[in-house]
Amino acid sequence: MNVRRYMLVVALMLLGGCAARPTLYSWGNYEDVIYASYLSKNDFPAEKQIAILEQDYQIARSQNKRMPPGWHAQLGYLYYEVGKTDQAQQELMTEKTEFPESTVFVDRLLHNLDKVGRVGGP
Amino acid sequence: MNISSRAYAIVVLMLALTLSGCQTVKPYDYTNFHAHPPRSILVLPPLNDSTAIEGTYGYLSTVSRPVAEHGYYVFPVAVVDQFMKANGLPTAAEMHEAPLARMAAVTGADAVLFLELKQYDSKFVLLSSVTTVEVLAKLVDTRTGTLLWAGRGLAQQDSGSSSNPLASLIAAALSQVINKKTDRAHLVSRLANANLFDPDATGLPYGPYSPKYDRLP
Numbered sequence: 001m002n003v004r005r006y007m008l009v010v011a012l013m014l015l016g017g018c019a020a021r022p023t024l025y026s027w028g029n030y031e032d033v034i035y036a037s038y039l040s041k042n043d044f045p046a047e048k049q050i051a052i053l054e055q056d057y058q059i060a061r062s063q064n065k066r067m068p069p070g071w072h073a074q075l076g077y078l079y080y081e082v083g084k085t086d087q088a089q090q091e092l093m094t095e096k097t098e099f100p101e102s103t104v105f106v107d108r109l110l111h112n113l114d115k116v117g118r119v120g121g122p
Numbered sequence: 123m124n125i126s127s128r129a130y131a132i133v134v135l136m137l138a139l140t141l142s143g144c145q146t147v148k149p150y151d152y153t154n155f156h157a158h159p160p161r162s163i164l165v166l167p168p169l170n171d172s173t174a175i176e177g178t179y180g181y182l183s184t185v186s187r188p189v190a191e192h193g194y195y196v197f198p199v200a201v202v203d204q205f206m207k208a209n210g211l212p213t214a215a216e217m218h219e220a221p222l223a224r225m226a227a228v229t230g231a232d233a234v235l236f237l238e239l240k241q242y243d244s245k246f247v248l249l250s251s252v253t254t255v256e257v258l259a260k261l262v263d264t265r266t267g268t269l270l271w272a273g274r275g276l277a278q279q280d281s282g283s284s285s286n287p288l289a290s291l292i293a294a295a296l297s298q299v300i301n302k303k304t305d306r307a308h309l310v311s312r313l314a315n316a317n318l319f320d321p322d323a324t325g326l327p328y329g330p331y332s333p334k335y336d337r338l339p
Contacts, residue, residue: 024191024331031183034200035308038179068190070198077201101162101195104230109205 026065028056030074046081053078069099073106086111126244142251149323155270158263160232161330162195164225167203167214168237168257177242177307178214181257184311188319189235193332197229226264233270236260253306255314261326271326275318279310336337 029052036044053075060067076091089110096106165185170178183198192198209228211217218236225234241256256275261271319326328334 024193027187028291031187037200038183039176050167068186069195070186070190070201073198073201077198077204095198099195100124101232102197105197105202105228108228109201121282 024066025068025071026056026060026063027068028053028059029069030056030068046078050075050082051079066098069082069102070095072098073102073109076109080113089113135270147321147323150271150273150325152271153325154263154268155261155327158266158268158270159327159329160194160234160261160263160270162197162230162232163189163229163261163329164197164229164233164264165189165235165237166206166217166237167199168172168239169214169218170242172239172242174242174307176305176323177239178220179240180305180308181237181239181242181255181311184308184315185235185237188315192319192326193329193335195331197231202229206273222262222264222267222324231264234262236262236265242311244306251306252278252280253310255307255310257314259310259318259319273318273326275314275316277310277313277317279306279313 033044033049033052037049053071057067057075072091072095076088076095077093079085080088092110092113094104095102134338165182167182168180174180174203182203186196186199189253205228206217206220209219222234236259238258239256241254244251244253256276257274259271259273260269262268263270328336
């Protein structure tokens with residue numbers, strides 16, 4: 001038996017453990033956008049965050065992949081921040097449809113949005 | 123010893139080394155977890171015991187992905203943070219002290235993940251630096267207050283060993299978004315999370331959205 005072939009098989013097995021496994025969701029730049037927004041809100045306003053997330057969404061759709069939990073709510077929150085309440089509402093509704101576990105929290109956000117036009121408000 | 127049997131010996135040794143890494147760990151007792159298996163997890167900003175203020179959100183922004191990919195609904199961490207701040211809980215410490223019943227009423231979460239950032243820093247030693255991230259995690263059932271799972275994630279990376287394929291992939295992704303010098307500890311956080319959530323006998327069990335759901339950890 002060829003020694004080189006053995007070594008190759010072992011090497012491939014070890015590498016296989018490191019190769020990207022298929023993920024449940026298309027993450028795009030979701031976490032990086034959150035990180036960047038906390039690092040420097042001035043360099044990274046809501047409009048810029050929305051543009052990146054919407055671009056990620058198009059890529060995910062073209063690959064027929066789901067957005068992760070919380071993603072639509074995050075986008076909805078950003079739309080609220082720039083005053084686009086219709087889109088904010090739509091994204092929050094999508095979060096609820098995609099993930100019923102979010103119902104209590106999202107209903108609370110929608111309620112606040114209706115009442116005072118503020119997602120985070122009391 | 124001919125070349126072939128020496129190759130065998132090397133292969134066996136490598137396998138033994140790989141396996142031994144899995145054997146010494148004491149398995150976690152998942153009795154409480156299986157009594158109250160959660161569907162949804164509320165991740166609060168971590169208590170930050172490290173020396174880096176930026177660690178709070180540098181670390182928080184890396185937690186959604188591993189928990190969601192384990193099969194749980196993860197509430198949007200930044201929206202939750204903003205919401206709590208707007209509702210009388212301006213700091214992570216105050217969020218951690220809020221009554222569980224109130225958290226459950228406000229969010230509907232089955233469980234809360236309490237995180238404590240112990241280390242988040244880079245120490246410079248002569249020509250290189252060592253970056254360390256250490257985090258403690260507690261998953262608590264919101265209805266009963268039962269501790270469902272606890273773990274510790276520690277990762278260290280030497281600035282010299284920049285050949286980690288995972289870290290460089292992440293760095294590439296990050297640099298598309300951020301025009302600043304990337305934060306090494308933020309990248310090492312993902313390795314710490316892998317050590318926290320992924321290990322077979324001590325990690326977070328798979329949740330309902332995972333194809334591996336119900337498989338014992």
